[in-house]
Amino acid sequence: MDVRRESEATPTKNRTGVERKSERELVVTRTVNAPARLVFEAWTKAELFRRWWVPKSYGLTLLSCEMDVRVGGQYRLVFRHEDSTMEFFGTYLEVTPHSRLVWTNEEGDNGKTVTTVTFDENAGKTLLVVHDRYPSKEALDSGSTGAMPEALDQLDELLASLGPSSITK
Amino acid sequence: MVQYSQVRFDASFGALSDATRRGVLEQLGRADASITALAERFHMTLTGMKKHVGVLEQAGLVSTEKVGRVRTCKLGLRGLEEEAAWIERYRQLWAARFDELDIVVEELKRKEKANGRKKRK
Numbered sequence: 001m002d003v004r005r006e007s008e009a010t011p012t013k014n015r016t017g018v019e020r021k022s023e024r025e026l027v028v029t030r031t032v033n034a035p036a037r038l039v040f041e042a043w044t045k046a047e048l049f050r051r052w053w054v055p056k057s058y059g060l061t062l063l064s065c066e067m068d069v070r071v072g073g074q075y076r077l078v079f080r081h082e083d084s085t086m087e088f089f090g091t092y093l094e095v096t097p098h099s100r101l102v103w104t105n106e107e108g109d110n111g112k113t114v115t116t117v118t119f120d121e122n123a124g125k126t127l128l129v130v131h132d133r134y135p136s137k138e139a140l141d142s143g144s145t146g147a148m149p150e151a152l153d154q155l156d157e158l159l160a161s162l163g164p165s166s167i168t169k
Numbered sequence: 170m171v172q173y174s175q176v177r178f179d180a181s182f183g184a185l186s187d188a189t190r191r192g193v194l195e196q197l198g199r200a201d202a203s204i205t206a207l208a209e210r211f212h213m214t215l216t217g218m219k220k221h222v223g224v225l226e227q228a229g230l231v232s233t234e235k236v237g238r239v240r241t242c243k244l245g246l247r248g249l250e251e252e253a254a255w256i257e258r259y260r261q262l263w264a265a266r267f268d269e270l271d272i273v274v275e276e277l278k279r280k281e282k283a284n285g286r287k288k289r290k
Contacts, residue, residue, distance in 0.1 A: 014271075016264040018256055023199070026259070030267045034274045038281065042273045052273050055265030130263070137199065 023137040028130040036098045036121035039128065043101060043117065044069040054079065071095055075103065111135025184228035189213070190221050194230060194244070201243040204233075 017029040032039050042048045050065040060079045067075040069092055076089040087107060094102035098119055105113040113134045120127040134140035184190055189211055196202060196210060208218035222242055225231035232245045 014267070016260055016267055018260040018263065020256065028260075028263045030263070032267070032271060032274055034278055038274050038277045039270075041277060042270055048273050048277075052266060052269035055262065055269060057265055058262070128267075 021131075024134045024140055026132045026134075026140065028128075028132075030128050032126045032128060033124075034126060035124055036119040036126045039126045040098045040101075040119050043119075044095075050077075053077070068092070069095055069101075108135075108139060110139045113139065184224050184230055187221070187224075190225055193218075193221060193225065193242075197231060197242055197244050201241050203239045203241050205239070207242065 014031045014033070017027075019027045019029075021027050042052065044067070046065045046067040049067060050062050053065075054060050054062050060081050063078040063080050063085065065075075065077050067073075069075075071092060071094060073092045073095075074089065075092070076087060079086045079088075088105065090104040090106045090112070092101070092103045093114070094100055094116075098121075100119070101115075101117045103115050105115060113132055116129075116131045116133075118127075118129045118131075120129070132140075185194075192211060193207055196207065202210070204215060204218050204222055207222070208215050211218065222231060222233060226233060226245070228245075230245045231242050233240050233242045235241075
């Protein structure tokens with residue numbers, strides 16, 4: 001992952017924190033070494049956003065990225081992964097320059113997830129807090145980053161295909 | 170999930186072959202519960218529920234702790250490990266994302282400097 005030499009220019013890599021605040025909420029935090037206006041720009045200009053939102057190591061291609069960053073405006077991201085395409089889309093609910101962004105994620109089947117990003121500048125650095133509120137615990141557990149109880153699911157699938165009678169122990 | 174030993178796998182397999190036990194796991198995924206509460210929830214005797222919980226416990230899917238006269242059940246270590254692994258995957262995604270964001274932002278900083286801070290209001 002650390003093939004990029006230029007990243008060594010900033011040896012103090014900032015830590016990314018993740019906390020499951022409740023059954024329905026995930027919070028991600030990170031400090032960026034730049035004033036909030038620049039960080040906000042990177043979150044709200046499509047040509048900048050598309051350069052970092054999809055990490056290069058994830059094997060996804062961002063086919064298109066449209067962002068109409070204003071209250072009521074829409075965004076739509078289209079990815080290709082191997083042979084399939086995925087779309088992520090939603091609506092901006094709040095746009096407060098340099099301090100706060102709120103949008104919905106409407107691609108899911110079980111209701112909307114609401115993402116709130118706050119930009120908190122202090123001494124030239126910006127604390128980013130990304131807060132996701134899922135419509136239900138189930139939606140969070142089966143989120144786009146991969147299901148949590150996947151081992152249980154796999155066992156369940158096995159059981160379903162074999163039937164209890166084939167378990168001879 | 171290949172790292173689980175065959176023995177463990179077989180135990181889990183047996184533990185999950187029962188609809189009630191799967192229901193108990195689902196229930197405990199939402200919140201810890203006492204054996205009494207679980208027995209009530211699944212309309213069975215205390216003894217019957219104790220047996221089910223025992224099977225889940227042996228498979229490492231559930232752990233129990235007795236405080237006073239109440240035995241509380243929660244998802245076992247395996248469940249916790251999976252949650253931790255999942256959170257870690259999520260954290261890695263965001264860390265990778267933010268590392269790229271740092272590069273974009275550094276570039277903006279350099280540009281701003283080069284432009285003599287023309288952009289500043």
